[in-house]
Amino acid sequence: MRMCFVTHKVKKGDGQGRVNYEVIQDAIGHGHRIVIIASELSEDLKNHPQVEWKKISVNGWPSELIRNQIFAVKSTLWLIKLRSLIDFTIVNGFVTYARSHMNCIHFVHSAWLASRYHPYQEGKNFRSFYQYIYTRLNRSLERYAMKRTSTIVAVSDQVKQELVDKADISAEQISVIRNGVDLQEFYPRLVERETLRLSEDTVYAMFAGDIRSSRKNLDTVLKALAEVPDVHLLVVGWTEGSSYPQMAADLGIKDRVHFLGYRKDMAELMSAADLFVYPSRYEPFALVLLEAMAAGLPIIASRNCGAVELLNEEAAVILDDPDDSKALAEAIRSCAFNRNRLKQMGEQAARIARSHSWKDMARHYSRLIEETAHCKTMTAAES
Template identity: 35%
Template structure:
């Protein structure tokens, strides 16, 4: 049985963490023995009951030179003896790669979901050239950005694997936000989702709503370390009465089915999972022109794209959808996601990156 260790010692639950759970779930179902490394007390319950998936909790993730963490990781990896190690978070790249090599694991895959500056070229050179880790990115635009650092990255060690989503099965009972929030029947419900972070642009919501009619309300789901700071600033604005923070939600299908359109106002992304999810439910979207969104929306064919931080353009995008000036057929949105960004494709390409092509694995077994 193939074995994979996925490192995701995070204190927040966002798109990357959800994607680790998705990969763990479907790799486990496909017969891979999966071990997920989490911080003690953080999100183990969200991996409970997954087939062939076990959680290992660690007390600390350490820093770049925390040898106690390296020793613990080496101990874990030598005990499991995995075929591949995957690190979902950039701050873990160095320790996970070093521990993997000390433990004798040849294949190390590091994930990057958003464009970052290469602040430590020497460290990156050691990770990707000397220790020969592979970089997984989630969009072609992000892959192109990393390939500009030609001393570190090339066509062989940077692999694009789109985030995948399965189309919702059957009809879901949508969340009735108008009844739940005591809003009038004519209210337009705009959905937002994501962790509270300056990167996500939720601080722009009052200015966006200021350019829209009073019957437009925003419902937001998510958590994050900047929650109090961002909500506190928003609550100083009169538009706060039209912004409803719902926290973490378990039934995102009901959330997406209950909104009229979805808004992504991020300042930076790799490829936003929430856009995929919204479109897989046939929900029209407005997005800033962040990396990945142009690919996902086919340069405007399947949604409205605006400049980053342009609150007037974001408001116009919302208005054009709610007033029917621009329409996006739900069946076309769903078909596009299913064809280009399907879950089956993501798992197939992940397995190939983790374990090699199917034919290679068959040959190794003989």
């Protein structure tokens, strides 16, 4: 079968891009020919004999809103040109105006726009107005894209429910395939903390994400940390343009919050930490949670993260209200100073993660692609 993937990125180190990468690798292993319409492609796929890359460059355009539209128009033109050569088309959300056979949804703009945590609900200014326009347009476009596909894949039960409730998509059309994790990279291991300039005697909580966005909710983590003495926080994420270093200073916890910037040694850092704290205000899945679980970290997260549906009370503390700093402080306190509990929670988290490898995820996609292609063939034969 000649398959076409239409997406912005196909590469490791990017949540959605990694999903695309693993599904394509599995398809190659099954002998399929692959056409990739994307802006970025992993180096090992660029010269692969079974892969043909149609690069769409969107560099230089002033905003993501415009870049996405440029990509959608160009990808549509490519699909029209390749229509007679392609047997099966897979897209991610709204990336083209053309029809597809499968659409994989990693973020639901309809749900995000309705959320009380959307920037426009938190304050009216130029930036939040841009976010409102961006999300509203994408809400309409993602609905348009999902009406023009046969099968929809949701990355969590949460996303499936949001598509039903907020985007008016039939539940029968949606299959849930959760993201995977690299078990060769993330696994419980002993790390000498001194190699990372960390103290052996300190309790370290860890947070990772875009700390320039209020959606990830680092502000509540900092407020909670102010109520839990003797616990330090490792923060991974770009600090440029972030207000949180100043917030930590204002709360008097600057010496206990370590802003590490962007890091490539996430697996080692996770293994060096004691627990992972992630009370995101809205997260369709949160791959970083699955990575932390695989590394053997106990989890404290909000119920708004799609990945928590994998967890149980033996591996995690799940918060109903992501903004409740007192509840978060109590959760950190109840875990941080109980080494026995930390050990048991971490072991259970790692056990759960081991059944969610990238290869397992890719096999689920492969089966669904075959089922959808078979239905397409049967429908064509009947007509």
